[in-house]
Amino acid sequence: MKIGIPRALGYYNYYPFWFGFFGSLGLEIVLSDKTTKKLVSDGSALVVSETCLPVKIYMGHVLNLLEKKGVDIIYSPSIQSIDHKIYNCSKLRGLPDLVRNVVKKDFLLIEPTLDKSEKNQGLYQYLYESVAPLGITDKKAIKKASKVGWAYQNNFTGMTRDGMHPIEAMETAIKGKVVIKSRKNNYPINIAVLAHGYNLYDNHVSMNIFKKLENLGVKAHVSESLSTEQMNEGLKVLNTNLYWANELEISGAAGSFMTNKNIDGILTLTAFGCGPDSLMVERITRYAKRLQKPLLNLTVDEHTGEAGFITRIEAFTDMLYRKKRANIVQNLNKQIKIDSDRQEVVYSRDTIVKV
Amino acid sequence: MQAEDNNIKANKERIVAFPQMGNIRIPVAAVLKAMGANLYLSPDNNKEALSLGTRHSTETVCLPYKLNLGNYIQALEGGANVLLMFSAPGTCRLGNYAKMAEAKLKELGYEFEFIVFDMYKGKFVEIVKKFSQATGNKSIPNAIKGIKLGLAKFDALDEIERKLFYLRPREIESGTAEKIYLSGRHSIDRADTVEEVKNAIQSTLDKYNSVKIDNNKEILKVHLMGEFFVLLDPFTNMNIEKELGLLGVEVERTIMLSDWTNQTLVPKWNKKTETHRQRAVRTAKKYLTRAVGGECIETVGDAVYAAECNVDGVVHVGPFNCIPEIVSQCILPNVSKQENIPVISLLMDEQTGKAGMITRIEAFVDLIRRQRKVRKTRIIQRKTMKNSLKTHSRVRIASR
Numbered sequence: 001m002k003i004g005i006p007r008a009l010g011y012y013n014y015y016p017f018w019f020g021f022f023g024s025l026g027l028e029i030v031l032s033d034k035t036t037k038k039l040v041s042d043g044s045a046l047v048v049s050e051t052c053l054p055v056k057i058y059m060g061h062v063l064n065l066l067e068k069k070g071v072d073i074i075y076s077p078s079i080q081s082i083d084h085k086i087y088n089c090s091k092l093r094g095l096p097d098l099v100r101n102v103v104k105k106d107f108l109l110i111e112p113t114l115d116k117s118e119k120n121q122g123l124y125q126y127l128y129e130s131v132a133p134l135g136i137t138d139k140k141a142i143k144k145a146s147k148v149g150w151a152y153q154n155n156f157t158g159m160t161r162d163g164m165h166p167i168e169a170m171e172t173a174i175k176g177k178v179v180i181k182s183r184k185n186n187y188p189i190n191i192a193v194l195a196h197g198y199n200l201y202d203n204h205v206s207m208n209i210f211k212k213l214e215n216l217g218v219k220a221h222v223s224e225s226l227s228t229e230q231m232n233e234g235l236k237v238l239n240t241n242l243y244w245a246n247e248l249e250i251s252g253a254a255g256s257f258m259t260n261k262n263i264d265g266i267l268t269l270t271a272f273g274c275g276p277d278s279l280m281v282e283r284i285t286r287y288a289k290r291l292q293k294p295l296l297n298l299t300v301d302e303h304t305g306e307a308g309f310i311t312r313i314e315a316f317t318d319m320l321y322r323k324k325r326a327n328i329v330q331n332l333n334k335q336i337k338i339d340s341d342r343q344e345v346v347y348s349r350d351t352i353v354k355v
Numbered sequence: 356m357q358a359e360d361n362n363i364k365a366n367k368e369r370i371v372a373f374p375q376m377g378n379i380r381i382p383v384a385a386v387l388k389a390m391g392a393n394l395y396l397s398p399d400n401n402k403e404a405l406s407l408g409t410r411h412s413t414e415t416v417c418l419p420y421k422l423n424l425g426n427y428i429q430a431l432e433g434g435a436n437v438l439l440m441f442s443a444p445g446t447c448r449l450g451n452y453a454k455m456a457e458a459k460l461k462e463l464g465y466e467f468e469f470i471v472f473d474m475y476k477g478k479f480v481e482i483v484k485k486f487s488q489a490t491g492n493k494s495i496p497n498a499i500k501g502i503k504l505g506l507a508k509f510d511a512l513d514e515i516e517r518k519l520f521y522l523r524p525r526e527i528e529s530g531t532a533e534k535i536y537l538s539g540r541h542s543i544d545r546a547d548t549v550e551e552v553k554n555a556i557q558s559t560l561d562k563y564n565s566v567k568i569d570n571n572k573e574i575l576k577v578h579l580m581g582e583f584f585v586l587l588d589p590f591t592n593m594n595i596e597k598e599l600g601l602l603g604v605e606v607e608r609t610i611m612l613s614d615w616t617n618q619t620l621v622p623k624w625n626k627k628t629e630t631h632r633q634r635a636v637r638t639a640k641k642y643l644t645r646a647v648g649g650e651c652i653e654t655v656g657d658a659v660y661a662a663e664c665n666v667d668g669v670v671h672v673g674p675f676n677c678i679p680e681i682v683s684q685c686i687l688p689n690v691s692k693q694e695n696i697p698v699i700s701l702l703m704d705e706q707t708g709k710a711g712m713i714t715r716i717e718a719f720v721d722l723i724r725r726q727r728k729v730r731k732t733r734i735i736q737r738k739t740m741k742n743s744l745k746t747h748s749r750v751r752i753a754s755r
Contacts, residue, residue, distance in 0.1 A: 048681065049680050050684070078645060090447060090648040090651060091681065091682055093645065094643065094645065094682045095652065095680075097644060097645065098685055099687065100684045101689040101690075102685055102689070111644075194439065240454065243451055260689040278415040279413075279451045282413045282416075283455075286462070302495060
């Protein structure tokens with residue numbers, strides 16, 4: 001049996017788990033193609049124009065699976081809350097409902113719900129709902145498969161924590177390997193790039209931002225390389241509590257990176273019309289001012305041009321270079337002054353001795 | 356003795372203000388006054404508040420926040436030093452707004468005490484507690500008296516408003532019912548006891564009876580639904596009820612203030628009838644199977660319910676960039692198609708012009724009026740067809 005998973009939204013965070021889980025239950029996963037311009041415009045035609053870019057892209061991927069890949073089972077989970085009263089954004093909570101109402105085709109929609117604020121809607125219920133429509137109801141087998149899934153997911157997390165690019169880590173994890181490379185940081189500038197995985201690692205949305213930064217001699221740090229504890233500490237820096245299900249990867253990471261001396265600047269990438277991000281970015285902006293970290297906020301939608309995007313990144317890195325250079329020069333000047341002061345003291349002693 | 360004096364002094368210096376939303380000022384002010392608070396009553400939402408709020412908030416934040424912030428700034432400028440705010444989890448961005456507003460206002464250099472009605476905890480107890488904290492009131496009988504008066508005013512306002520919705524499209528001289536409503540609202544505002552509130556309702560209803568109505572006019576019926584704040588605040592929704600009424604449309608608003616207070620304050624075991632939310636969950640099942648926050652499920656459910664009620668159309672309002680309402684806006688076209696009910700979605704922001712909105716409403720009303728005619732003629736046609744068929748068959752039988 002073939003099960004179609006759109007290469008969007010949750011894919012970028014949970015795919016290794018799904019791969020292990022469905023694979024061990026004998027289901028074949030079909031992924032949609034990578035995001036293209038046509039796919040985005042197909043998706044945007046289905047929903048109202050105010051909808052945020054990631055959801056439009058998701059709809060495009062669903063269409064792609066149904067039309068091009070010949071799949072008639074779509075897996076579209078609804079992650080309601082990840083902890084007691086820590087909810088997701090409405091669009092992600094109602095994602096399967098959106099798909100059902102908007103995509104007018106014949107297909108089987110698998111729509112499991114994970115809601116930790118409810119009593120009976122935990123992980124195993126969620127996994128049960130994920131495969132029950134396909135006729136797999138053996139709870140023991142599901143538990144076993146979930147363990148296999150977690151093994152893949154943990155490998156993936158381990159590699160990203162080590163600093164591997166998440167897409168590369170995903171590919172390695174799916175092969176069942178764990179690769180830990182030794183890394184040397186030879187970059188003059190370090191920037192923290194903060195965004196939700198589905199914006200950052202979708203090369204169509206983020207316009208290959210990692211490659212662009214690399215070309216400018218910038219090392220990009222992402223929230224996936226931080227541990228949950230570090231991100232929780234970061235939330236405290238920003239003086240806030242967890243409110244959104246995916247707040248840690250933006251606010252938490254921002255707080256953590258802002259107190260890190262090795263990070264020269266922070267770049268946030270948000271989709272236009274993203275509700276949670278608009279609030280998180282406001283808070284980050286306020287604290288970046290207080291902690292004196294340079295910050296660039298980039299907002300993208302389906303009309304964003306690449307040229308403007310590059311210009312802003314270049315200008316930002318130029319400013320960081322200049323700031324760094326100025327700092328170095330200032331420090332050198334200070335050092336020289338201190339040295340010369342000392343020398344004067346020495347001279348005066350000498351003269352005293354001579355007298 | 357001295358301690359008491361100090362207490363009174365402290366109370367005197369505390370001036371309480373709360374954000375505005377349509378009629379909510381009347382009952383809330385009543386509760387606070389009964390508990391002995393000094394009030395700063397900020398004016399109804401207006402352009403100045405909106406532009407103040409817009410200046411000090413990020414662009415993509417929704418309209419209710421901008422207006423709340425504007426209210427706060429106006430209140431602080433007017434001398435208030437205790438601000439009230441609601442916060443609830445699992446809804447939408449609303450849960451963040453209390454903190455955000457507080458940080459922003461502190462950044463602007465104001466000094467004040469911020470009291471958040473945190474709905475994470477209990478509900479009724481929390482409300483009494485926080486009202487007491489705000490007013491410095493310590494007597495529980497006073498608090499209960501105040502809340503009773505407030506609830507009575509909630510109900511009273513709804514009662515006279517419902518009648519206004521009925522009269523507005525039917526009255527011969529347009530504007531008379533509105534005048535009566537406004538004076539009734541004023542007397543409810545001034546009432547100090549539950550008795551006085553009842554009298555105010557009665558006299559207003561009596562006055563309504565004198566309004567001359569046109570019984571032969573064809574009245575369209577429309578359900579108005581959507582996001583809570585925009586629905587209840589006439590400044591934000593540009594008085595859409597009035598505009599629809601003047602076009603000869605009877606409006607039924609799916610959220611009335613008292614429904615909401617009853618739904619949130621009355622404990623679950625004491626609810627006898629199906630609440631609005633329960634009804635929405637039931638009717639929306641075909642389109643939306645889970646609550647996604649905000650009033651999304653209510654909107655979808657109400658649209659289906661409207662189709663069940665056989666009304667002529669549905670007007671859906673919400674603030675621009677409201678996350679739950681975007682979801683419902685995506686789902687509504689499907690509901691409209693499957694349930695065969697016309698739907699118009701109007702999303703408001705600070706840029707929305709009244710003229711454009713009225714044009715859209717007029718076009719919508721024209722369309723539903725036409726559809727009604729078509730339906731009627733179809734029914735008549737069907738009847739005549741049936742009759743002619745009957746006579747036809749009779750003729751045939753006779754000829755045999």
